[in-house]
Amino acid sequence: SKPKTKTIPKDESGCKDCPAYCCHDLSMVITRPMNATEVDELRWYLHYDTVNIYIASHRWHIRVRGRCIYLNKKNVCDIYNKRSRRCREHKADNCERHGDYHDILLQTPEDLDDYLLAEKTRRARRAKKRANNKRKS
Numbered sequence: 001s002k003p004k005t006k007t008i009p010k011d012e013s014g015c016k017d018c019p020a021y022c023c024h025d026l027s028m029v030i031t032r033p034m035n036a037t038e039v040d041e042l043r044w045y046l047h048y049d050t051v052n053i054y055i056a057s058h059r060w061h062i063r064v065r066g067r068c069i070y071l072n073k074k075n076v077c078d079i080y081n082k083r084s085r086r087c088r089e090h091k092a093d094n095c096e097r098h099g100d101y102h103d104i105l106l107q108t109p110e111d112l113d114d115y116l117l118a119e120k121t122r123r124a125r126r127a128k129k130r131a132n133n134k135r136k137s
Contacts, residue, residue, distance in 0.1 A: 020075035054102035
């Protein structure tokens with residue numbers, strides 16, 4: 001299931017009247033789990049209600065919900081002139097809050113298991129189809 005996302009109207013600056021969504025939620029690229037140990041590690045992460053895993057354009061990400069400690073009550077950065085490179089490079093056009101930013105959202109260990117089982121089933125079907133096509137040739 002997809003989370004409800006708020007669409008921010010883009011304007012000249014891209015950030016005018018923005019509630020500082022880019023200063024919330026830490027999102028990092030991770031590698032796709034390749035073995036049972038890695039799947040179990042991701043399953044454990046999903047035990048926490050502040051953690052999601054999502055897939056966007058075949059790339060896996062982990063998202064930890066939170067709020068930057070330098071964001072004040074008015075949603076303005078208190079260290080704007082000294083902010084990190086990562087913050088400086090973020091552009092409004094890349095804002096993950098302008099609509100859906102993921103293809104697949106995994107919110108629970110069960111979501112992860114269901115997704116991986118469905119992927120395994122799809123791969124098996126594709127392999128069977130390729131084998132059938134080879135026999136016909």
